[in-house]
Amino acid sequence: MTKRMIFTLAVMDSVGHNFQGSWRHPDSRSSEYKKLDLWTHLVRKAEAAKIDAIFFTDQLGMTGTCNGSEDIVLEMAVTVPLGEPSMLISALAQATKNIGLTWTSSIIQHPPFTFARMVSTLDHISDGRVGWNIVTSTNDRAYRAFGFSGVPSHEERYGRADEYLEVVYKLWEESWEDGAVLADRERGIYTDPRKVHSISHHGPRFDVDGYHLMEPSPQRSPVLMQAGGSPIGLDFASRHAEVMFLAAMSPEGAAKQINAVRDLARGYGRTADDILFLQGLSFVIGSTEDEAARKLEEWEGWRSAEGQIAYWTGLTGLDLGQFDPQTRLEDLVDTIPGIRGAFISAINAAPPGVKPTVLNFLTTAFKPHTIAGTPDMIADKIEAFQAVGVDGIQIMSVVMPGSYEEFFEHAVPVLQKRGLMQQDYARGTLREKLFAGRGAHLTATHPAARCRRYT
Amino acid sequence: MTKRMIFTLAVMDSVGHNFQGSWRHPDSRSSEYKKLDLWTHLVRKAEAAKIDAIFFTDQLGMTGTCNGSEDIVLEMAVTVPLGEPSMLISALAQATKNIGLTWTSSIIQHPPFTFARMVSTLDHISDGRVGWNIVTSTNDRAYRAFGFSGVPSHEERYGRADEYLEVVYKLWEESWEDGAVLADRERGIYTDPRKVHSISHHGPRFDVDGYHLMEPSPQRSPVLMQAGGSPIGLDFASRHAEVMFLAAMSPEGAAKQINAVRDLARGYGRTADDILFLQGLSFVIGSTEDEAARKLEEWEGWRSAEGQIAYWTGLTGLDLGQFDPQTRLEDLVDTIPGIRGAFISAINAAPPGVKPTVLNFLTTAFKPHTIAGTPDMIADKIEAFQAVGVDGIQIMSVVMPGSYEEFFEHAVPVLQKRGLMQQDYARGTLREKLFAGRGAHLTATHPAARCRRYT
Numbered sequence: 001m002t003k004r005m006i007f008t009l010a011v012m013d014s015v016g017h018n019f020q021g022s023w024r025h026p027d028s029r030s031s032e033y034k035k036l037d038l039w040t041h042l043v044r045k046a047e048a049a050k051i052d053a054i055f056f057t058d059q060l061g062m063t064g065t066c067n068g069s070e071d072i073v074l075e076m077a078v079t080v081p082l083g084e085p086s087m088l089i090s091a092l093a094q095a096t097k098n099i100g101l102t103w104t105s106s107i108i109q110h111p112p113f114t115f116a117r118m119v120s121t122l123d124h125i126s127d128g129r130v131g132w133n134i135v136t137s138t139n140d141r142a143y144r145a146f147g148f149s150g151v152p153s154h155e156e157r158y159g160r161a162d163e164y165l166e167v168v169y170k171l172w173e174e175s176w177e178d179g180a181v182l183a184d185r186e187r188g189i190y191t192d193p194r195k196v197h198s199i200s201h202h203g204p205r206f207d208v209d210g211y212h213l214m215e216p217s218p219q220r221s222p223v224l225m226q227a228g229g230s231p232i233g234l235d236f237a238s239r240h241a242e243v244m245f246l247a248a249m250s251p252e253g254a255a256k257q258i259n260a261v262r263d264l265a266r267g268y269g270r271t272a273d274d275i276l277f278l279q280g281l282s283f284v285i286g287s288t289e290d291e292a293a294r295k296l297e298e299w300e301g302w303r304s305a306e307g308q309i310a311y312w313t314g315l316t317g318l319d320l321g322q323f324d325p326q327t328r329l330e331d332l333v334d335t336i337p338g339i340r341g342a343f344i345s346a347i348n349a350a351p352p353g354v355k356p357t358v359l360n361f362l363t364t365a366f367k368p369h370t371i372a373g374t375p376d377m378i379a380d381k382i383e384a385f386q387a388v389g390v391d392g393i394q395i396m397s398v399v400m401p402g403s404y405e406e407f408f409e410h411a412v413p414v415l416q417k418r419g420l421m422q423q424d425y426a427r428g429t430l431r432e433k434l435f436a437g438r439g440a441h442l443t444a445t446h447p448a449a450r451c452r453r454y455t
Numbered sequence: 456m457t458k459r460m461i462f463t464l465a466v467m468d469s470v471g472h473n474f475q476g477s478w479r480h481p482d483s484r485s486s487e488y489k490k491l492d493l494w495t496h497l498v499r500k501a502e503a504a505k506i507d508a509i510f511f512t513d514q515l516g517m518t519g520t521c522n523g524s525e526d527i528v529l530e531m532a533v534t535v536p537l538g539e540p541s542m543l544i545s546a547l548a549q550a551t552k553n554i555g556l557t558w559t560s561s562i563i564q565h566p567p568f569t570f571a572r573m574v575s576t577l578d579h580i581s582d583g584r585v586g587w588n589i590v591t592s593t594n595d596r597a598y599r600a601f602g603f604s605g606v607p608s609h610e611e612r613y614g615r616a617d618e619y620l621e622v623v624y625k626l627w628e629e630s631w632e633d634g635a636v637l638a639d640r641e642r643g644i645y646t647d648p649r650k651v652h653s654i655s656h657h658g659p660r661f662d663v664d665g666y667h668l669m670e671p672s673p674q675r676s677p678v679l680m681q682a683g684g685s686p687i688g689l690d691f692a693s694r695h696a697e698v699m700f701l702a703a704m705s706p707e708g709a710a711k712q713i714n715a716v717r718d719l720a721r722g723y724g725r726t727a728d729d730i731l732f733l734q735g736l737s738f739v740i741g742s743t744e745d746e747a748a749r750k751l752e753e754w755e756g757w758r759s760a761e762g763q764i765a766y767w768t769g770l771t772g773l774d775l776g777q778f779d780p781q782t783r784l785e786d787l788v789d790t791i792p793g794i795r796g797a798f799i800s801a802i803n804a805a806p807p808g809v810k811p812t813v814l815n816f817l818t819t820a821f822k823p824h825t826i827a828g829t830p831d832m833i834a835d836k837i838e839a840f841q842a843v844g845v846d847g848i849q850i851m852s853v854v855m856p857g858s859y860e861e862f863f864e865h866a867v868p869v870l871q872k873r874g875l876m877q878q879d880y881a882r883g884t885l886r887e888k889l890f891a892g893r894g895a896h897l898t899a900t901h902p903a904a905r906c907r908r909y910t
Contacts, residue, residue: 013576015638015645024640031638031645034579034670036549061665070648077645081636081670083576084569090546091580094491113600114539114564121468121538124489125546145568145665181536183470183486185479188759190470190486190532193525209599210516215489215536304643 002419005382006243006276006392006434008053008102009046009404013039013085015077017057019282019398020311021304023077030400034081039088040095042401049408050422052434053100053131054092055225055394056085060106061141064314065321066306073314076307086118093126098425100433102131102225107160108146112167113208119222120172120214128218128429128440133225134240136161139314158232163203165240169448170199172221173441175212191215197453219429221442238264238275239447243434245394246279249369254279255388270445276391276434281382282398284372285410292372299398305359312362325359332358370398375414382420457874460837461698461731461847461889463508463557464501464859468494468540470532472512474737474853475762477754478532485855489536494543495550497856504863505877508555508586508885509547510680510849511540515561516596519769520776521761531762533769541573548581553880555888557586557680562615563601567622568663574677575627575669583673583884583895588680589695591616593772613687618658620695624903625654627676630667646670652908674884676897693719693730694902698889700849701734704824709734710843725900731846731889736837737853739827740865747827754853760814767817780814787813825853830869837875 015023015030023030032038043054059079066072073080085103092101101122105115123130136157137143143151152160180195201208226241228234237244238261248254258277265275284299286292305325313321318339323332329343343361350356371381382393397403415421426433429440442448470478470485478485487493498509514534521527528535540558547556556577560570578585591612592598598606607615635650656663681696683689692699693716703709713732720730739754741747760780768776773794778787784798798816805811826836837848852858870876881888884895897903 021643023645024643026640034576034672036545036580040549061668074646074648074651075644080668081646082572082668083579084572084669086542087573087576087580088545090491090543091549092545094495094546094549109569110565111601117537118539118542121489121542124538125491125542141665145663146566147662185481188476188479189530190478191529191536193529196529207599207602210596213516213535213537214539217489 003386004422005386005390005415005420006052006278007415007421008055008100008278008392008394009042009051010055010057010280010394010396011042011400012057012059012079013083013088014079014081016079016307016311017400018311018396019299019303020076020078020307022299022302022399025299025302025399027402028399034083036088036091038401039092042404043092043096043099045401045405045408047096047099049412050416050424051099051408052392052422053102053430055131055133056088056103057133058082058085058104058106058135059314060109060137061139061145062311062314063139063141064310064312065319066309066313067324068322070310072304072306072310076304076310078307078311078314086122089122089130090125093122093129098433099129100131100223100430101126101129102133102223102430104133104135106135106137106142107164108137108142108148112164112206113171113210116168116171117213119168120212120217123217123219123222124214128431130219131223131225131243131430133227133245134161134165135227138317154230154232158236160205161236163205165448166203167199167201167206167208169221169451170201171212172216173448174451174453175199176216178216181215219431219440221448223430223434224442234261235264237261238270239268241275242431242442242446243276243278246277246390247369248279251384251388251390254385254390258389268447273435274443274445277389278392278394279385279390280369280394280396281385282370282396283378283403283407283411284370284398285375285378285406286372287374289373289377292374292377296370296372302399309359309362320358320362323358325357327358328355329357329361330355375411378411379414379418379420382415383418386420458841459877460841460845460870460875461507461733462870462876463510463555463733463847463849464497464506465510465512465735465849465851466497466855467512467514467534468538468543469534469536471534471762471766472855473766473851474754474758475531475533475766476759477757477854480754480757480854482857483854489538491543491546493856494547497859498547498551498554500856500860500863502551502554504867505871505879506554506863507847507877507889508557510586510588511543511558512588513537513540513559513561513590514769515564515592516594516600517766517769518594518596519765519767520774521764521768522779523777525765527759527761527765528769531759531765533762533766541577544577544585545580548577548584553888554584555586555678555885556581556584557588557678557885559588559590561590561592561597562619563592563597563603567619567661568626568665571623571626572668574623575667575672578672578674578677579669583886585674586678586680586698586885588682588700589616589620590682594769609685609687613691615660616691618660620903621658622654622656622661622663624676624906625656626667627671628897628903629906629908630654631671633671636670674886674895676903678885678889679897689716690719692716693725694723696730697886697897697901698731698733701732701845702824703734706839706843706845709840709845713844723902728890729898729900732844733847733849734840734845735824735849735851736840737825737851738833738858738862738866739825739853740830740833740861741827742829744828744832747829747832751825751827757854764814764817775813775817778813780812780817782813783810784812784816785810830866833866834869834873834875837870838873841875
């Protein structure tokens with residue numbers, strides 16, 4: 001029997017997300033990002049299509065450049081302006097009943113005591129449907145907005161993330177025992193004080209004394225998500241993540257990452273099915289392959305190459321945006337330390353007589369994997385990812401919300417018929433919906449479980 | 456012609472707020488605080504009654520005691536557990552069209568860069584209906600949850616608040632010029648980069664470099680609220696507040712505070728009508744005075760004296776909770792520095808033969824001013840406050856949401872008939888609704904206006 005896969009929608013509370021320039025498309029509603037209607041419309045449609053979760057990504061200050069200038073970031077709205085996604089969640093919880101409500105929050109933007117209360121408040125409001133994508137910010141502008149003098153080392157960033165998690169785990173899992181809340185009107189006891197405990201965390205980066213201000217929510221800890229790619233990031237994910245996002249260029253590439261993380265996770269006492277792996281994909285759907293190809297071409301016509309370069313350079317920290325996009329790679333081989341090998345590979349991989357440019361390089365290396373075809377062709381590709389161990393698909397939009405609506409209308413029925421997609425939601429919290437047969441809380445194999453002193 | 460007054464509802468995302476123990480009342484829905492239904496129900500009814508705004512107060516960690524123990528805080532749910540009120544706002548914005556959505560946020564719980572983005576996001580979502588009550592936390596537990604070793608001095612707390620405001624003003628008012636957002640699909644320019652400016656703040660407590668992540672919202676800065684009572688707090692309010700909350704025991708007491716703040720404000724170049732003063736009052740309504748008195752007695756029967764003592768001692772920092780509530784004041788005159796004079800006044804003010812206790816003292820000094828009577832008697836009392844310059848009433852609930860519903864049903868029609876309350880909402884943002892004939896933004900006399908370099 002085919003195992004059903006998980007499907008999530010990757011969005012951003014901004015005009016431009018991953019497909020730069022698509023906000024200019026006549027069908028795009030991206031510039032309505034700052035009002036609720038666009039989001040409640042999308043989330044209701046997604047719930048009708050049995051999508052598992054909506055996922056808001058976030059980016060605390062884009063530092064990308066093109067031709068040496070940052071202007072394109074603002075002109076093409078490359079993730080700026082950008083709302084705080086947690087602010088949208090209660091309205092979306094009110095508009096829906098089952099879909100997961102998940103978002104990114106950098107560990108540098110809220111103190112852990114504050115963030116723990118925000119998440120608990122939203123997990124109550126949504127009846128246990130929230131998930132958190134843990135990120136350590138990677139760009140200079142983000143750190144300078146929070147009093148740092150620049151991006152700390154990889155080790156320091158993940159050390160801070162580990163300590164942040166230690167604090168929020170203590171607040172979510174340790175501070176209030178099960179059964180602390182009696183809500184007993186007769187006896188006049190709302191909370192039993194013997195079952196509430198102050199945490200006392202004193203580490204190199206955080207000092208937090210006190211009990212969690214909010215009573216335990218349905219999931220206690222939100223569903224924990226991560227997308228680390230570096231060795232230290234993969235190690236972090238293998239310890240903490242329940243959902244991991246992949247941006248592989250092929251099923252084989254995805255398999256490699258999955259196996260690496262699963263091996264690490266087993267080393268930390270977690271089991272192979274403790275982590276769900278979601279591959280990021282974009283879809284362009286036609287009733288024939290030709291129609292899909294024509295639509296892809298039409299959509300690609302709205303892509304801003306300059307915006308895309310700024311986005312890619314900002315995300316990766318590779319300062320390719322200093323060059324004209326048409327510069328040939330062969331002229332740049334020795335300019336940026338660390339990328340020499342990748343440039344030479346790209347030059348060697350080009351068809352005879354073609355001299356690849358910066359734009360070619362970035363398009364090949366960093367464009368989100370896009371699949372254009374009929375619903376059945378799309379289902380075949382998704383099955384190919386499932387065959388190597390991918391648990392789900394994180395769908396990236398092209399035109400908002402049209403490309404999602406097309407997916408709901410045309411791809412979902414085919415995926416459901418093949419058993420690749422759920423026909424209805426399971427009962428319970430987001431964690432119970434994603435991990436069939438498990439409980440609402442983190443498993444005993446998760447490091448947060450070590451905080452549960454009182455069980 | 457009578458000038459209409461402002462009416463706001465003071466609530467808390469918690470089981471217990473200011474009337475301790477009332478959650479046990481059979482009609483109370485306070486224990487539903489963690490779900491949305493209670494709040495959307497209340498805010499819709501309030502909007503139908505043309506209430507100006509709902510106001511969520513907040514309290515980052517209650518440190519009150521009774522009989523030397525803190526247990527009562529948890530048992531009687533004295534502001535704990537407590538959700539983060541900003542998490543509710545988007546759902547309430549979606550449920551309504553006109554009512555103001557305002558809340559308290561301590562300057563120690565979010566970094567200013569984060570908080571500015573949260574507020575801008577919510578001001579967009581609500582079409583310019585948000586207000587922020589600026590507080591510096593006053594209790595030890597709050598500071599220890601955020602890495603401080605205890606409560607800083609009054610001067611340091613307000614110094615921090617001044618610097619925090621300086622940062623958020625720069626982000627809201629200076630960073631994005633008017634006209635920066637073009638959203639021009641044809642020319643492919645969402646934002647004009649020449650009109651977006653990085654702020655560069657380097658002060659003793661905050662270092663913030665970067666531009667605001669969110670485009671200007673309808674109000675830019677939220678309506679600014681404050682409730683300081685100390686000399687330094689009044690000075691702070693006179694410089695920054697547009698709405699000030701009073702907890703006077705009589706119209707005369709309110710007048711004194713209003714005049715003091717207005718004098719200070721004029722000294723800072725602000726005008727007499729730059730600040731609206733809202734007096735906190737509770738109402739118990741009956742069709743006769745006797746019926747109201749009986750209802751007040753019934754409601755008072757649900758009050759938890761121990762919970763109330765813990766609440767008062769936690770709020771004021773006066774450690775009266777260490778004593779048995781029945782201890783006579785005359786036995787304590789020399790125990791707590793700074794309160795000797797107040798104790799002696801209370802002893803002298805007591806009727807002959809009555810020896811006031813700690814409980815008597817706290818009840819008289821800190822119980823929110825409650826008015827029990829017919830709708831007309833209530834309107835008379837409100838008029839008496841208006842006569843001395845009070846601009847509005849902050850209504851404190853007794854039983855949630857019943858005592859508000861009674862106010863909407865019985866008091867509002869009388870107040871509207873007398874011209875004391877609006878019959879409908881004015882157009883525009885919350886600021887335009889509260890300050891007739893002014894614009895959506897802070898006035899030129901406000902210190903935030905100094906940030907507007909580009910007008």
